[in-house]
Amino acid sequence: MSRASAASDRDTWIRTVSFLLLGSICYALPWSVFAALPIPSDNSSVLRIQGSNTIGARLGPALVKGLLEEQGLSAIRIEAGNAENEQKVSGKTSDGRSVSIEVAAHGSGTGFVALGDGSAELAASSRPIKDSELASLQAFGDLQSPEAEQIIALDGLAIILHPGNPLGALSTEQLAQIFAGEIKDWVQLGAPAGTITLYARDDKSGTFDTFKELVLSANGKSLAASAKRFENSEKLSDAVSQDPGGIGFIGLPYIRQAKAVAIAAGKSQPMLPSLTLIATEDYPLSRRLFLYNQPELQNPWALALVKFAHSPRGQAIVDQNGFIAQTVQAVKIPQNPDMPASYQSLAKDAQRLSVNFRFQEGSANLDNKALRDIKRLMSYLKTQDKLRSKVVLVGFGDAKADPARAELLSKLRAMAVRRELNKHGVIFRDIIGLGDELPVAANTADEGRIKNRRVEVWVY
CATH class of the missing domain: 3.40.190.10 (Periplasmic binding protein-like II)
Known part of the structure; x- marks a missing residue:
């Protein structure tokens, strides 16, 4: 040349x-x-x-x-x-x-x-x-x-079992004990007796890093040396689906023939890795x-x-390709008697949008995903004619010694989102702070507290 x-x-x-x-x-x-x-x-x-x-x-x-x-x-x-x-x-x-x-x-x-x-x-x-x-x-x-x-994109780590395993739900604490090799038989979890076989991604895998952070390290555990390790997601999933004693963790598109179980973290309800719960990042093992x-x-x-x-x-x-797109959609949420009264009212008359706003660690500033979600949300609100008195922001947080402080901080988070949307002409119907109600993760680790500090968007 x-x-x-x-x-x-x-x-x-x-x-x-x-x-x-x-x-x-x-x-x-x-x-x-x-x-x-x-x-x-x-x-x-x-x-x-x-x-x-x-x-x-x-x-x-x-x-x-x-x-x-x-x-x-x-x-x-x-x-x-x-x-x-x-x-x-x-x-x-x-x-x-x-x-x-x-x-x-x-x-x-x-x-x-x-x-x-x-x-x-x-x-x-x-x-x-x-x-x-x-x-x-x-x-x-x-x-x-x-x-x-x-x-x-968004994804959720699915905890997968052999399709014949009747177990329906596990907590992140139980998962940590299983993958640390402390729970060795399915009978200890209320399932038919049988030795548990562990399947895990390799050390270079971000999937393993996520599982390690959200499950193992959060509970002070390490992966048992007996776990079978895989570089390839599909091969891991297929191995679990063929092993009656198998349990593994995998990205959402790779469940294949295996069975996914519901997961609970802290005081949250057990959740399956559904599209909505991963889109809002409420599912305990959701990830970006x-x-x-x-x-x-x-x-x-x-x-x-x-x-x-x-x-x-x-x-x-x-x-x-089986992952969760960051597309804003309205979802009807069933009422539940355990919900706070103001939240039950929303569930009755409004719809929740499939986006949550979260914040930089140790900061009141929106994180990188939230900054883009502001633009996505504005596009949705304009298209659906929801700019004037149709939007409710609901703030949540982690537990504090003083519940009133937790409620105040949660409302301040919602107001931080309001400020950004106000710049684009949104007029709000209401701003609510619900403190540490309805947790989606355990408050015992930083990762869980960050997930609980969130702002939901509801529309009428």
Whole structure:
């Protein structure tokens, strides 16, 4: 390649990045801002994604395929890569040039390593970035910023059993005892006698990291050495479904032939991993799925994929692949005598929206997901003509020594959401604070307290 040609390619790349960055600021710009993404002249991959098997096995390649279709490419195909759990998505431009994107799925931790050593431009992760990873990548910018941390889907860890196991529900405390090897026989849980066999994801897996944090570490336990470990989600699920004594944990799309059980945390009611309970992140083992991109020196194809993943078509692909899309919907909630009176009134006459607002740890500021959810919620309210006196915000929190303080803090959280929505012209019907009522997680660990600090949205 000539020096002039190389300089031209570089200038095109820089202009595209600048244009895409401008598009990320101007949220309402049309999708056409992604036309004419640069293609390397040496036919190398335009983007490399490394990380979570939960994302990389199906969802990642499907989103990449959707992006290539949106770009007008033809002859798009997904084929095996150079190693197990690696795939390559490729297509042809109208002038016959090849475009390919690589997706490697060896566990969430490998994605951050790949970002650091330059072998990938996007890290796919089924858990938030760890403090140690954040520190090791600080030269690339703040990977916890809204520009770098992208929540592309929601998922729930399903606890799966053999379909013939009659057990219907477990608490997170019982799960910890089971996977620590302290409960060894099903008869100890009220099921027919039989030795319990443990199935778990491998140490590089974000699925394992999530289970470790939400279940094991939260209860002071470690995984038993006897657990059978898997890199591949589907193989783990199939093994459990064929073992009458088996129990495992898996991402929601990989339940397959196994049976999922309801889970309770702390004083919460047992919950199955349903669409609504995962969409609101109330299900005790719900989790977010992430793409992390460098906030500086960004690859334009990485930016395009992130924006596509957030788009309505991208979220439809999320749904088609068995995960939970971040689409706002109204849901009728059955009344329950255990509900506070004001909440029963809402359940009777209003509908709850499938979005909860949560906050940065130790802060009254909305977290990265909530910032995008403000835009999603506004779109819903405008479309459904709910901007004036139709919306009720309900704040919740974790338990405090003084119940009045817990109620006040929960109402202040709801008011923080109100301030953001007021900027867009929403006039509210009511703002309610219910303190530590209706917990969705145990208050004994930070993760549970963060989940309980939430704001629900109801509409009339």
